[in-house]
Amino acid sequence: MTPFSRVTGVVAPLDRSNVDTDQIIPKQFLKRIERSGFGPYLFYDWRRTKDFVLDRPEYRGAGILVTGANFGCGSSREHATWALLDAGFRVVIAPSFADIFLSNCLRVGLLPVALAEADVRRLIELAGSRPGAQLTVDLGTQSIHAPGIDLSFAIDPFWRDCLLNGWDEITLTLKQEAEIAAFEARRPDWLPALTSPG
Numbered sequence: 562m563t564p565f566s567r568v569t570g571v572v573a574p575l576d577r578s579n580v581d582t583d584q585i586i587p588k589q590f591l592k593r594i595e596r597s598g599f600g601p602y603l604f605y606d607w608r609r610t611k612d613f614v615l616d617r618p619e620y621r622g623a624g625i626l627v628t629g630a631n632f633g634c635g636s637s638r639e640h641a642t643w644a645l646l647d648a649g650f651r652v653v654i655a656p657s658f659a660d661i662f663l664s665n666c667l668r669v670g671l672l673p674v675a676l677a678e679a680d681v682r683r684l685i686e687l688a689g690s691r692p693g694a695q696l697t698v699d700l701g702t703q704s705i706h707a708p709g710i711d712l713s714f715a716i717d718p719f720w721r722d723c724l725l726n727g728w729d730e731i732t733l734t735l736k737q738e739a740e741i742a743a744f745e746a747r748r749p750d751w752l753p754a755l756t757s758p759g
Contacts, residue, residue: 562723562728564670564725565727566725568652569695571620571623571625571694572623572626572684572696573626573688574614574628574688575615575629578629579634580632582641582662584607585604585641586605587605587606591638596643599644600647600648619692619693625652626650627681627688629655629681630678632653633663637661642669642671650671651672651698653666653671655673655675657675667720667723672698674705676714683710684705695707700716700724
């Protein structure tokens with residue numbers, strides 16, 4: 562996973578609550594087994610209308626999405642986070658997230674930032690009234706900055722370390738490679754091996 566430290570980018574407003582994962586990436590696009598290639602299908606059904614906010618030129622290439630409460634509700638599809646990343650988003654800011662979606666974000670390097678409803682409203686209004694406005698989201702200091710805006714956010718220390726270092730679950734397991742090898746070396750021959758010989 563790509564380490565996350567700080568992102569400065571255009572903030573795109575999606576002023577909707579209860580955005581479910583079927584709207585983020587519809588079911589017909591879940592046939593792929595790779596984690597890439599989902600970006601063009603992000604919010605596919607909404608993008609078929611002519612006035613969808615993310616299709617406006619000033620929000621193209623946005624790296625930060627600010628949206629309403631309970632973002633990522635619905636099914637547990639991890640493809641939703643893959644689609645957001647593939648479309649260029651590194652941060653999603655909302656008052657709250659569905660639990661599984663939040664976990665999926667942290668596991669792939671997409672930073673979910675939960676802020677108070679009033680602070681999210683300020684950011685939505687900023688992005689809506691000044692299209693192309695930029696935010697800086699700094700994971701090291703757990704802060705968000707823009708002209709006239711200085712906010713802080715909380716994140717679990719374990720996930721903060723994982724994101725800062727680019728550690729996914731495979732990397733965390735491989736950090737224990739010496740201990741795993743030592744354990745395997747001590748196992749009696751008659752027990753099944755956890756790794757293939759040689």
